[in-house]
Amino acid sequence: xxxxxxxxxxxxxxxxxxxxxxxxxxxxxxxxxxxxxxxxxxxxxxxxxxxxxxxxxxxxxxxxxxxxxxxxxxxxxxxxxxxxxxxxxxxxxxxxxxxxxxxxxxxxxxxxxxxxxxxxxxxxxxxxxxxxxxxxxxxxxxxxxxxxxxxxxxxxxxxxxxxxxxxxxxxxxxxxxxxxxxxxxxxxxxxxxxxxxxxxxxxxxxxxxxxxxxxxxxxxxxxxxxxxxxxxxxxxxxxxxxxxxxxxxxxxxxxxxxxxxxxxxxxxxxxxxxxxxxxxxxxxxxxxxxxxxxxxxxxxxxxxxxxxxxxxxxxxxxxxxxxxxxxxxxxxxxxxxxxxxxxxxxxxxxxxxxxxxxxxxxxxxxxxxxxxxxxxxxxxxxxxxxxxxxxxxxxxxxxxxxxxxxxxxxxxxxxxxxxxxxxxxxxxxx
Ligand code: PMP
Numbered sequence: 091x092x093x094x095x096x097x098x099x100x101x102x103x104x105x106x107x108x109x110x111x112x113x114x115x116x117x118x119x120x121x122x123x124x125x126x127x128x129x130x131x132x133x134x135x136x137x138x139x140x141x142x143x144x145x146x147x148x149x150x151x152x153x154x155x156x157x158x159x160x161x162x163x164x165x166x167x168x169x170x171x172x173x174x175x176x177x178x179x180x181x182x183x184x185x186x187x188x189x190x191x192x193x194x195x196x197x198x199x200x201x202x203x204x205x206x207x208x209x210x211x212x213x214x215x216x217x218x219x220x221x222x223x224x225x226x227x228x229x230x231x232x233x234x235x236x237x238x239x240x241x242x243x244x245x246x247x248x249x250x251x252x253x254x255x256x257x258x259x260x261x262x263x264x265x266x267x268x269x270x271x272x273x274x275x276x277x278x279x280x281x282x283x284x285x286x287x288x289x290x291x292x293x294x295x296x297x298x299x300x301x302x303x304x305x306x307x308x309x310x311x312x313x314x315x316x317x318x319x320x321x322x323x324x325x326x327x328x329x330x331x332x333x334x335x336x337x338x339x340x341x342x343x344x345x346x347x348x349x350x351x352x353x354x355x356x357x358x359x360x361x362x363x364x365x366x367x368x369x370x371x372x373x374x375x376x377x378x379x380x381x382x383x384x385x386x387x388x389x390x391x392x393x394x395x396x397x398x399x400x401x402x403x404x405x406x407x408x409x410x411x412x413x414x415x416x417x418x419x420x421x422x423x424x425x426x427x428x429x430x431x432x433x434x435x436x437x438x439x440x441x442x443x444x445x446x447x448x449x450x451x452x453x454x455x456x457x458x459x460x461x462x463x464x465x466x467x468x469x470x471x472x473x474x475x476x477x478x479x480x481x482x483x484x485x486x487x488x489x490x491x492x493x494x495x496x497x498x499x500x501x502x503x504x505x506x507x508x509x510x511x512x513x514x515x516x517x518x519x520x
Contacts, residue, residue: 301466
């Protein structure tokens with residue numbers, strides 16, 4: 091009784107003092123966050139909200155960022171289920187151990203650089219688990235600012251929009267290099283080479299090694315050779331952001347081809363890896379950042395620097411997701427299951443590309459070749475923002491304004507409806 095009385099007296103006093111503080115702030119017209127401006131709504135969030143509130147039974151989600159099966163349902167990969175069963179009963183109360191960290195980083199490096207690559211055995215790879223691809227990019231951006239505060243990052247135009255946000259928030263200035271030709275709907279290789287040549291020597295460039303987001307267009311092996319050569323001449327630094335290894339061609343080795351070409355040419359490079367899409371672990375935030383150094387001594391110094399950045403930012407990575415990934419990568423049977431599952435995902439994307447292309451060609455006199463020339467999860471349709479809006483309004487088909495279609499959202503059931511709608515909104519442009 092006594093305690094309650096004290097409590098209510100205390101609250102009464104406290105409420106009075108809060109009211110007084112609020113009143114006095116109001117009186118001087120000031121509060122702590124007065125200078126914070128509202129930000130424009132994130133474009134993907136806007137599309138998501140509109141999609142969720144649309145009651146139409148025909149609505150199609152073409153902005154979905156993770157894999158969906160032929161019925162449009164989310165998928166837990168079999169390799170992940172089996173790895174989770176193997177880990178069942180482990181207690182994850184402590185931070186990830188140094189042994190588990192090394193195992194994860196080593197397996198990630200083998201994926202990126204090749205299982206027999208000297209880079210791993212020579213110990214000149216400074217690798218660290220990261221909060222997925224986003225976290226790996228952010229760590230690299232921090233390292234770049236720490237050691238090259240005056241440098242910029244050159245990003246492809248277009249690129250995954252968050253690249254701009256990540257380097258902006260790390261206070262590294264950004265420039266772009268040309269990548270895509272809207273008229274040919276192909277790689278603008280000549281312009282890309284010009285921009286790489288014209289950038290000041292020793293510049294940092296971000297490259298997508300496979301399944302470029304958002305265009306689905308990758309340079310050929312010969313083009314990567316040429317790019318690597320110019321990087322060598324200009325002494326540029328290549329930072330590879332690899333979020334889709336295995337879902338461009340269905341083959342992990344082939345999708346790492348660009349990195350292998352740069353390795354063969356002796357570049358010291360860095361690579362961000364993500365398991366969000368390729369293992370369906372979006373919510374677990376598993377990734378890796380690796381930086382190839384001149385020798386093992388330098389690698390150990392860079393690793394120390396990265397660890398310090400991580401300590402101050404979020405202390406340590408989660409445990410369960412990284413253990414799932416390293417369990418799969420360290421077990422030949424689970425790895426084989428994963429590789430088969432990557433082929434299933436890629437085949438589904440390719441089959442849906444072919445179906446969309448076939449349906450459109452049957453209806454439309456425009457060229458839709460680019461749909462089947464592109465690879466990976468995303469199809470850069472070439473639809474204008476106005477056509478995207480019309481698809482949304484008249485057909486309840488939702489995609490970002492840049493016309494990027496997530497092939498994960500296309501199914502046998504909706505592809506005909508989709509092709510018909512695209513034909514209707516594009517026929518007046520002919
Ligand atoms: N890089 C690229 C090119 C991406 O498309 C994505 C995912 N959209 C990422 C990095 C990061 O994704 P996550 O943080 O989920 O690994």
